[in-house]
Amino acid sequence: MNQAPAETVLALRELSMHIDSERGVVRALDRVSFEIRAGETFALLGESGCGKSMTALSLMRLLPPAGRVAGGEVRMGGRDLCSLTEAQMRRVRGGDLAMIFQEPGTSLNAVLTVGQQLGEVLAIHRGLKGEAARAEAVALMKQVGIPDPERRLNEYPFQFSGGMKQRVMIAMALAGKPKLLIADEPTTALDVTIQAQVLDLMATLQREQRMAMMLITHDLGVVAKMAHRIGVMYAGHLIEEAPRERFFTKPAHPYSVKLFEALPEGHRQAGKLATIPGSVPPLTTDFIGCRFAERCPHAWDRCRGEAPSWHELGEGQRVRCHLYDAIEAGRLASRSGAAEQAAKPATRSGETLLEVEQLQVHFPIKRGVFQRTVGQVKAVDGVNLSLRAGRTLALVGESGCGKTTAGKAILRLIEPTGGGARLGGADLGALDTKSLRAIRSKMQMVFQDPFGSLNPRLRVAEIIDEGMDALGIGGDVATRRERILEIMRLVGLRPEMADRYPHEFSGGQRQRIAVARALAVSPQLIVCDEPTSALDVSVQAQILNLLQELQAELGLAYLFITHNIGVVEYLAHEVAVMYLGRIVEQGSAEEVLKSPRHPYTQALLAAVPRADLSAAQANGMPPLKGDLPSPSNPPQGCHFHPRCPKAADACRQAYPERVALSSTHTVACHFAR
Amino acid sequence: MRDFQIVVLWSDVLFAVLLAALAAGVAYAFRHEHLRRAWHTVFANRSAMAALVILLAYLLVTVLDSFHYRPALDQPDGVPQTKVQYSVEVLSLLDVALTTLRDTREKTYSAPFATHFFEKQMLEAPDGKQYRDYPRLKFGGAHLKDPAERAGDIAVRAAGGAALGGMLWLLAMLPIVRGVACSHQWTLTKAAREVLRGGTQIAWDGFAWALLFVLVLAGVLGTLSGHYHVFGTDATGNDVLYQTLKAMRVALMIGTLATLVVLPLGIGLGLAAGYYRGWVDDTIQYIYTVISSIPYVLLIAAASLMMTMLIERNGALFATAASRADAKLVALCAIIGAISWTTLCRLIRAETLKLRELDYVQAARCFGVSSLRIMLRHILPNAFHIVLITVVLDFSGLVLAEAVLSFVGVGVDPTSISFGMMINKARGELARDPLIWWSISAAFVFMVSLVLAANLFADAVREAFDPRALPSRRRLRLGAAK
Structure with a gap:
């Protein structure tokens, strides 16, 4: 590729976008400036609500009805896009500028x-x-x-x-x-193996066509893999801009630094994750000082009274932070290295609590007038798991592999078709309604979507009280109230929040409420169904820390259902990898993550984008081909063989037996021996 | 000495129950913040506030018309009073208020504000010669010596009535203005200006102007109706204004009482179908598909004819014609309700199917909460906006349905006055030459204003409560502010 400075395709100059709302003017974008050059990928990074998508929509002039460009310009090909008529703009959209959205569906x-x-x-x-x-x-x-x-x-x-x-x-x-392709979280809705395919495709196309690309994402791994330059957005403001190498080796803004520290991967059981207290301030706020000051560990008086201006740090990196002002140099030196990681609480493991044997959940496929059963969707097809008290078992797999169904079948929220689970000696499958109710307090669930898991019509105290009330435990109303407040303190909620409604809380706080609800009945087992996948990185860290602390304090066992390998690395003691309703590899976290033996596990781990340059470049393994087959019609033989790079005749004929590699590590693969 | 006996009709009781439920609902909404906020959006809508005034006016008439009594008959002098005899005629408070209108019966048709009959009649001159002419009315404009003074007289009286209405309006607005002034710390003048300009959060301007309209209209009609037949008279000389006012109660009863049947059926079956699925769902779906595939006029005609037969056969149970007519009205409401629950049921079922999969329902099941409790505590409150929207939207449909049914002759009892009956009678009147237009016009105007007000109000309610309504204006702003 030629090294001459490429022409600028698009330049934003001091672009501001305001939305009129009932609560005042929302400053969705506040004087944002950046440039994108031909053949370059510019990644816009930040948490939700920071104005990343609004930047893209402003470029395309696809603003919400109450939104307006309040100042600045968008220059592209010698024209200011903000001054074009709607008819001219229609030529630009799809012609010069094209956009890919998050949800392909x-x-x-x-x-x-x-x-x-x-x-x-x-x-x-x-x-x-x-x-x-x-x-x-x-x-x-x-x-x-x-x-x-x-x-x-x-x-x-x-x-x-x-x-x-x-x-x-x-x-x-x-x-x-198009000269510029805007990709708004293009792979967030996809599974990791598919994400890897799509990202590879986008990178190839961009190289071939020397197209400029603006990539909007919250995922540092995707940024490491794709971006040439990175812009970090916070509360409608661009706060840092840097080339990739600089950004991943020396992130400058405290917010960028925190984003890296909050990532669970790589911290492998080392200590507590760094968190960013609080949440993104509402954009209706009239900011005087630095927008991040409230959450910044380094903030001092100047940060609250004076908005920082840009400071050039060389090599194309610039940052909006007072720490990098020349006159504050001493402060920067004294602050660095101050962040000491607290030790992760030790967990103790106990007796075997949960034992799942040959669990099966088949959904009949019914067709025709008489609803005859013509086939079975084998969502869960013979799963064996065992989990000791005080330990975390991560159930990993792509969407549609049956991991959530397995979790719900264990709790008997879905009736299993065959096999069963034993919780502390009681056979869950054999219990009648009454004894099942009695044992419900021992096993609870925390759900994925913090917005869908709390009834919006009930107050927090009522939500937490529900289980105790239904199961008739916890004594009279006053004692229960006492316990509710105690549990709220335990999960980090203030007691005065008890009489508020869920909509007043942020995603992270809602997830705390959901955890509190499960804890209220003193369970021994909590099935966590992707409890952090809907949360931002910094909030995810808070919830993971909380789960960790609770486990150490109360000796809880977690069945942690997730597709996020980073979370698994941080939290899990044991890992089970699931593919098309069956466990393909199982073992301690160390064994499975460090020396995966099943080709699917290997591919899955390779496909995870790492927020780490060396990993992003050293990724030798090509992404997995094809899609997850339908569980109603799984391939003959080993379910994985159509996508497996090693597949041989034996794989097409018979499903492999489980092979024990060590006392804990088992793999279902013909090549494992 | 006049005495009276209170008569409690079935529809009065049910209506009172409904009003009590409404009051309880208002109190409940006031205590729950999300409901209060939604209603606040409704009241911030100018046309909804204006519609509310109209609806309240109709409601007032209906309430007045729902206190019934039988006056004692005057005993002829000299007869020893052993037992008080009560009239067979059941009157309501509204009848008392409208005594002039009731008592001023003419012989036959007269046009609005007429001083003479509409048609020529055979008259006998003092000299015994017979001739045909338009005779003077007995009451309409009877105080005028010369019918030519009529226009002036009407203008003067109307002006007086309007002034009265205006004064009442000032009296009614005073507490509102004071309330606004108090809550905003404004002076009274500023508050008054802001109220009339729409500068307040609640659209008091819509309320104020609509109230002015209603009160001035009432004042004008009230003063004029004492001396004229403002809307004319019908074939038997009855005042059309009186009939129109009486018809309001029937319209409102049908529109509201049917919901008493619709709600339990629609909600109960909808929840059960959506929650349990399987054969319960199949059965309920089967029932409502069958019901909604029969033409409703046919079904109601059959059912109401059977009801009529039943009531006629047990005539002894009803002391007065009014209570018999009332039984028919209640039966009609029940029949209409029993047929029109299907829409609500369908909507509730669909919403329940969606809600039951939500995580908080799953979490409740995780605690072993009973199905009934899940439905009442987790599903119904989150589907209640559908109930509210459907009920308010259905109201106007039910009022119109009554008109259609009475028109084809299967509606309310022939002795009670309803918009449908008035329109039915107009069939003949419209075929005459010259046309008798006032009866149907009055029925039309009053029914349309009721239905229009109900629709406007329903629109505002839907906009405030339906999470999917108007995504452009409400949701996007919130989404962006997130």
Whole structure:
């Protein structure tokens, strides 16, 4: 590639965007300036609510009805996009600027074929019609790696998988030959193996076409893999800008530093995660000082009274922080290294608490007038697990592999089809309704979505009280109230919050309430179903620390269902990897994560983007091909063989036996021996 | 000595129950913040506040018309008073208020504000010769010596009535203005200006102007109706204004009492179908699909004819014609309700299917909370906006349904006055030449204003409570402010 400074494709100068709301003016963007050059990927990084997506929408001039550009300009090709008429802007959208959205499922029109939707873009921006358009569409589909494009052009979006839909979206974005591609969290809704495929595709396409790309993400791993330059946004403000190497070796802004420290991976059971107290301030605030001052460990008086200006740190890195002001140099030196990590609380393991044997959950597929059963979806197909008190077992797998179903079947929220689970000696499958109710207090669940797991019509105290009330434990109302307040303190909520409604709380606080609700009945086992996947990194760290502390204090056992390998590394003692309803590899966290033996585990670990440059570059393994097969019709033999790089004849014929590699480590693979 | 006996009709009782439930609902909403906020949005809507005034006016008439009694008959002098005899006629407070209108019966048709009958009649001159002319009315404009003075007289009286209405309006607005002034720490003048300009959070301006309209109209009608038939008279000489006012109660009763049947059926079956699924769902779906596939007029006609037969056969149970007519009204409400629960049931079922999969329901099941409790505590409160929206939206449909049913002759008892009956009678009147237009016009205007007000109010309620309504204006702002 040539080293001459590439031309600037897009430049934002002091762009401000305001939204009028009932609670005052929301300053979604406040004087944001940056440039993107041809062939470069600029990553916009930050937590939710920091104005990343609003930046993209402002560029496209797709503002919400109450929103308006309050100042500044967006220069592209010698024009200011903010001053164009709507008709001119329509030529720009899809032509010069193209955008890919987060949710591939809702970005395509379900009643038009993929070919029609691609044809529309080609007709508008390239003037192609008929055969020419079709030929171009086929070429585009090939370019984004969709097999058999001639046939697939006539198919509807529902016939495509999530990853394939995102490829179609990319093809549509490329159809107008854009100078700049805006990708708004393009892979957040996808599984890691599919994410790796899509990210690879985007990087290749960008290299080939020398297209500029603006990547909006909250995932440092994706940034490490994709970005050339990084801009960190906080509360509508750009606070740091740096090239990749600088950013990953020497992040400057305290917020950037904290984002790295809050990541669970790499901390492998070393200590407590760093957290950022509080949450992003509402954008209706009239900021006087630094926006991050309230949450910043280094903040002093100047930060609260004076907004920091840009400080150049060399090598293209600049930061908005008083610490880097020349006159504050002494302060920076004295502060560095001050952050000492608290030791992670030690956990003690006890007796075997939960034992799952050959658990099966099959959903019948019914067809026809008489609803005859024509097949089975084997969501969970013979799962064996065992978990000791005070330990954490992580159940890892991609979406659709049956891990949530397994968790719910253990709690008998879904009736298992076969096999069963024993909790502390009681056979859960054999219990009748009454004795099941009695044992409910011993096992609880924490759910994924903190917004869907709390009844919006009940106060916090009522929510926490629900279990004690239903199970008739905890004594009379006054004693229970006492216990509710005690548990709230335990999970880090203030007692005066007891009479508020859930909508007044942030995502992290809601998850604390959900944990408190589960704890109220003093369970021994908590099934955690992706409890942090809907949370920002800094908040995720708070919840992980909390779970860790509670385990040490109360001797809880966690069955931790997740697809986030970083969380597994931090929290789990044992790991079970699940693929299409079956456990393919199981062992201690050390064994499974450090020396994975099943090709699927290896691929899964390789596909996880690491927030670490050496890992991002040393990633030798090509991403896994294809999609997760449907559990209603799993492949013959080993379920993994169509995607497995090692597959041999034996794999196509028989499902491999479990092989014990050590007393704890087992693998179901023909090649494990 | 006049005495009276209080008569409690079934519909009065049910209506009182409904009003009590409404009051309880208001109290409940006031105590719960999310409801209070939603209602605040409703009241911030100018047209909703104006519609509320109209609805309250109708409600007032209905309430007045729902206190019934039988006056004691005057005993002829000299007859020893052994036992007080009560009239067979059941009167309401509204009838008392409208005594002039009731007592001023003409012989037949007269146009609004007329001083003479609408048609020529055979008259006998003092000399015994017979001739045909428009005779003077007995009451309408009877105080005028010369009918030519009529226009002036009407103008003067209308002005007086308007002034009276205006004064009442000032009296009614005073406490509101004072309240606003108190809560904002404004002076009275500033508060008054802000109220009329719409500068307050609650759209008091819509309320104020609509109230002014209603009170001035009431004042004008009130003063004029003492001397004229403002809306004319019908075939048998009854005042049309009186009939229109009486028809309000029937319209409101049908619109509200049917919900007493709709609510338990719709909510109960909808929740059960959505929560239990399986065969319970199949059965309930089967029932409501069958019901909603039969033309409702047919079904109601059949059911109400059976009801009529039943009531006629047990005539002895009813002391007066009014109580019999009332029984028919209640039966009609029940029948309409028993047929129109399907919409609500369908919506509640769909919402329940969605809510039951939510994590907080799963969490409750995790605690072994009983199904009934889950439905009442976790599902119903979160689906209640649907109930509210459906009930308010259905109201206007039910009022219109009564008109249709009475028009085809299966509606309320022929002795009671309803908008449908008035329209039914107008069938003949509209075929005449010259046209008798006032009866149907009055019914039309009053029914449309009721239904329109109800629809406007329902729209505001839907906008405030439906999470999906108007995503552009409400949600995006909140989303961006997040």
